[in-house]
Amino acid sequence: MVESTKPSYSGQRVDTDDKWYQLFQKGVELGTWNVEKLFDEIGFKQDKETWESLEDDERAQIRYLLSGFLDGETEVAGDAATNLSRAMGADCLEGNRQKEMFMTMLTLTEHKHTQFLDIYMNEVMDDRDNYAELDPRKGTRVPIVQATGLGEVFEHQGLLTAKAAQTDDPVDIARAATNYHLNVEGILARVGSTAISRLPERANLPLLNYAFKFISTDEGRHITHGVELLKELLEKEQAGKPAYQGVEENIVSTLYEDVPYMADFAYMYTDAVGDPLDFDIDSTLMRGGNLIDGMYNETLGCDIDYMQVMDNVSDRYNEISEWDLESRLEEQERHYQQKRGVAMDGGDD
Ligand SMILES: [Fe+2]
Ligand SMILES: [Fe+2]
Structure with missing residues (x-):
């Protein structure tokens, strides 16, 4: 994973030899792209x-x-800032102090991804009501x-x-990390990013593409963290430690629980939306x-x-x-x- 660039100095509270310390440093070094600067340098015009x-x-x-990304980024940012950061401080985890340090980098980047997508969609795409004031973190x-x-x-x-x-x-930590780092970041976000990286063949959206190069690099570090965390838990289970028994079984069951809903993301790739950009459901499923x-x-x-x-x-x-998406959308709206608290007359969209 992280190449061992061992610093020549050390601390007492912070373990500079720990791989999470090195992942944290990588985040400090590489996760510093600035969304507003990107807006200034590339601008919205071409997009x-x-x-x-x-x-x-x-x-x-x-x-x-992009709506899947906007909601996904909002959600991972919120959970990273609260529950996931807290879980990384658990005593059962090695180097939990360094893991908490890494979470600050993860949280910062997820907020930047949300910042980019929200502003980009609002500025570039025609105005769609996102019902933002109803609070996306409460399920809207x-x-x-x-x-x-x-x-x-x-x-x-x-x-x-x-x-x-x-x-x-x-x-419980294994289940959360499986959903968050493997399923949401490792599968959903990576499949979506692949589609976005193919967009230039069909649509020239330079701002979107630049941002997604940064977003994908950030996500790579997050996935590394998740995979290494799960490896640590699996090793302890295999070593026979009682508290860790059930880790592998729960990693697997969390995948099966999430799979049907992850398949919903594939909706954006199907003939149901005409697939005009040729994202191609078969190659998406293969990926x-x-x-x-x-x-x-x-x-x-x-x-x-x-x-x-x-x-x-x-x-x-x-x-x-089989769904009638239009009527589902209308129902949701x-x-x-x-x-x-607004009375609908049925004529709005
Ligand atoms: Fe993200
Ligand atoms: Fe992420």
């Missing part, structure tokens, strides 16, 4: 021009994809995210990280499958039945392709309008 030249269905597909996600069911993954994340922070139990195999089986040594995962995904895909 706005391109956006205006796109067809409606192309805009919808990009908007859906972008209507498309809630209507497709992707929101369930983030709901699960909130529950698992809260439990881990409360119990400091290694098995997701490879990521699962790489992280869960090759790196962590779990025994995930790849075929079972793909079956779960395709069952869910068949289910969602009506619900938000009611929360707002």
Whole structure:
């Protein structure tokens, strides 16, 4: 993982030999890109021009994809700042002080990702109501995210990280880290970033592309942290320590619990939205499958039945392709309008 650049100095409270210390330093060094500077240097102009030249269905597909990111980043930022940081201080974790230090870097970058996406979508894309004042952290996600069911993954994340922070139990920490670092960051965000990196073939959005290069590099460090954390817990389980028994089983079950809802993200890639940008559902599923195999089986040594995962995904895909998305969206928006206390006359969109 992190190359061992051993500093020549040491502390008493902070262990400078610890790999999380080195990951923290990497964050200090590399995670410093400035969203506002990026806006100043690249500007919104080209992205706005391109956006205006796109067809409606192309805009919808990009908007859906970025909406998943906007809600996802908001959610991971909030959990990183609170429950996940608390869980990293648990006594059962080695070098918990350095892990907490790393969490400050993780939290900072997640807030920057949220900052970028929120401002970018507001400035570049045509104005869609995100119901922001109803508080996305209380479940008022972008209507498309809630209507497709992707929101369930983030709901699960909130529950698992809260439990881990409360119990400091290694098995609960393993479940939270699996959902957060492997499923949300390691699979959902990476599959989404791959799609965004292919956008220049179809749509010239330089600001979006530059930002996603930084975002992906940041996410790489977060995933490294998650994988190393889970390796540590698995090693203790394998060494026979009683408190760690059940770690592997729960890593695996958390994947199976999240898979159907992660498949909802694939909705943005399907013929149901016309796939005008040619994201291609088959290669998307293949990419997701490879990521699962790489992280869960090759790196962590779990025994995930790849075929079972793909079956779960395709069952869910068949289910969602039957949906009438427009009416689901309308239903979601009506619900938000009611929360707002605004009487709907049915004519708004
Ligand atoms: Fe992020
Ligand atoms: Fe992240």
